Amino acid sequence: MPLKKPFIDTNFLPRDVFTYQDEQFYDFVSTCIGHKQADLLKFEEISSAQIYLTCGNVLDILKLESSDLIPFKESLCLKLNNNSFKVLPGVESSFIYLTELLSKKRNEVTNSITQKLNHRASSNIAAATNIATSDNITSSAISTASISTQSQSDIVTHNIVTTPDQHRQLINRAIEEWVLKNKNKFGDQDLKLIQGVDYDIYITVNPNKAVIRCNCGIKATLRHIRNNYQASDQI
Structure with a gap:
C-alpha cells in the first residue's frame, strides 16, 4: 500500500x-x-x-x-x-520536504496577497457605487462621485442620455471622479479603478437597471427610480 x-x-x-x-x-x-x-x-x-x-x-x-x-x-x-x-535516503527526503514546505508557504503568501488585493478592489468598487445614494445618478445628470453628501455646488450636469452606452460612460466618469477625490483617504496616489480590469458595468436594454460588478465577484445594483439611478441596499 x-x-x-x-x-x-x-x-x-x-x-x-x-x-x-x-x-x-x-x-x-x-x-x-x-x-x-x-x-x-x-x-x-x-x-x-x-x-x-x-x-x-x-x-x-x-x-x-x-x-x-x-x-x-x-x-x-x-x-x-x-x-x-x-x-542517503534521509538526505534526499529532507530536500523533498524543504521543497514542499517552501512551495506551500509561497502559495499561502500568494493567496493571501491576492485576497487582500481583491478585498481592497471590492471595497473601492462598493464605495464608488454607493455614490448613488447621496448624489443621484440620473439619465439627464450625474453628480460628482462621493460617498458623503455633497452640496448642490458640487453637482456636475451632463446632457440628456438615452442609450445604455451613454449611461455606462457617465457611470464610468462618476467612478473616475470619485477615485480622484478619494486617493488621499485611501493613502494611495496610484489608486485606479479600470473598467474591464477591476469592474464591469451591465445595463439592461430598458435601461431600468445598471449592475456594477467587481472582478472579485462583488456587485452593486443601481436601479432606475423616478428618472434616477440609485444604489440597491444589497451589494
Missing part, C-alpha cells in the same frame, strides 16, 4: 522567510533540515528560498566527477564498493 503524503505544516515558518538572503537563509536551512544540507546549498550559491525553488534537484550536482564535491559526497552519500556514491 502506498504511503500517504505527510502533512506539511508551515505555521512555524517565519513570515518573511522569502526575504532571507545568504547566511540568514543558510541558518534557516540548517535549523530546518540540517547543517550538511545548508553547506551544500552554500556551495551551490543557492542563497535564498526563491532561488532554491527554481533550481530543480539540488542533489544532481553530486553526480558530477569533481574533487571539490568529495567532502559533500562523503557527508551526504553512502560510498559503495565500486567507489561510486549513493545519496
Whole structure:
C-alpha cells in the first residue's frame, strides 16, 4: 500500500522567510533540515528560498566527477564498493520536504496577497457605487462621485442620455471622479479603478437597471427610480 503524503505544516515558518538572503537563509536551512544540507546549498550559491525553488534537484550536482564535491559526497552519500556514491535516503527526503514546505508557504503568501488585493478592489468598487445614494445618478445628470453628501455646488450636469452606452460612460466618469477625490483617504496616489480590469458595468436594454460588478465577484445594483439611478441596499 502506498504511503500517504505527510502533512506539511508551515505555521512555524517565519513570515518573511522569502526575504532571507545568504547566511540568514543558510541558518534557516540548517535549523530546518540540517547543517550538511545548508553547506551544500552554500556551495551551490543557492542563497535564498526563491532561488532554491527554481533550481530543480539540488542533489544532481553530486553526480558530477569533481574533487571539490568529495567532502559533500562523503557527508551526504553512502560510498559503495565500486567507489561510486549513493545519496542517503534521509538526505534526499529532507530536500523533498524543504521543497514542499517552501512551495506551500509561497502559495499561502500568494493567496493571501491576492485576497487582500481583491478585498481592497471590492471595497473601492462598493464605495464608488454607493455614490448613488447621496448624489443621484440620473439619465439627464450625474453628480460628482462621493460617498458623503455633497452640496448642490458640487453637482456636475451632463446632457440628456438615452442609450445604455451613454449611461455606462457617465457611470464610468462618476467612478473616475470619485477615485480622484478619494486617493488621499485611501493613502494611495496610484489608486485606479479600470473598467474591464477591476469592474464591469451591465445595463439592461430598458435601461431600468445598471449592475456594477467587481472582478472579485462583488456587485452593486443601481436601479432606475423616478428618472434616477440609485444604489440597491444589497451589494
